[in-house]
Amino acid sequence: MTMRRDDLDRTFDDVVAFYREVFGWAGRRLEHEPGRPLLLHLEDERQFVFVYGDHEGTLAQPMDHFGVAVDSEEALDALVGRARGFRGGDARVEVIDKAVTPAGEVEVVNAYVRFVLPLMVELQYFRGRAR
16 A cells, blocks of 8 residues: 555554554555555565555545454454554544444454555455354
């Protein structure tokens, strides 16, 4: 994804802190890459988010997002709770509350979180439907 370079530079430390404290992701600058992008490693280092800084930035829509599956509804709730509590309720944190959507034999439990970056993170847990 791409965001305005000035915004990335100005918020870099906050972005790394948020995604580390809430999701457990590691973030660092890639000094050898043009524009010194941000690399966020998810729990498995083979999965990552790459954030470029550019003068124009991204024209993202409010619900543009990428998804991350979690192992339990409790884990989803904990992530949402950590996001809401980040630095005493930082106003830049956006959360769309948990919802449940039937999807065949399962229910999709999801919530959305955004902090500074143009794309939201959709948290998903696939729960077996009670019979």
